[in-house]
Amino acid sequence: MIDKKDLMAKANAAMSRAYAPYSHFRVGAAVLCEDESIYTGCNIENASYGATNCAERTAIFKAVSEGHRKITAVAICGGPDGVVYGPAYPCGICRQVMSEFGSPDMPVYIGTDSDILEFTLADLIPHAFEL
Numbered sequence: 001m002i003d004k005k006d007l008m009a010k011a012n013a014a015m016s017r018a019y020a021p022y023s024h025f026r027v028g029a030a031v032l033c034e035d036e037s038i039y040t041g042c043n044i045e046n047a048s049y050g051a052t053n054c055a056e057r058t059a060i061f062k063a064v065s066e067g068h069r070k071i072t073a074v075a076i077c078g079g080p081d082g083v084v085y086g087p088a089y090p091c092g093i094c095r096q097v098m099s100e101f102g103s104p105d106m107p108v109y110i111g112t113d114s115d116i117l118e119f120t121l122a123d124l125i126p127h128a129f130e131l
């Protein structure tokens with residue numbers, strides 16, 4: 001059984017693989033799936049800035065492309081040059097992508113290894129868009 005500290009540690013390890021030569025803001029994410037498997041991701045920037053992919057979406061897309069359809073927890077950490085001073089809140093697009101694969105009560109852990117804030121997905125994206 002993975003706990004929030006373990007998931008955050010995996011997000012932190014993923015952050016070390018961030019490709020962020022433009023912003024130098026490094027982000028890591030780890031997503032837990034229903035079968036307890038874990039996928040991690042980092043932000044991957046591009047010289048054409050809009051082609052950048054956030055850490056959360058990298059992790060979620062890896063999980064989905066491996067056959068998962070339900071995520072049950074997410075951990076996120078980030079900071080300038082990988083120094084995690086405090087919470088790195090997910091952007092709006094990543095919140096919407098989380099809502100596609102996670103339920104409103106899914107926990108989202110944000111922070112540092114030593115100070116982990118806990119939100120529900122509904123806290124972060126109330127009234128998410130759905131079809």
Ligand code: THU
Pocket residue numbers: 020023025026027042043044045052053054055056089090091094
């Ligand atoms: N970033 C993420 O990886 N996740 C977010 O939710 C917000 C922003 C990245 C994108 C870019 O590489 C850097 O942080 C600065 O915006």
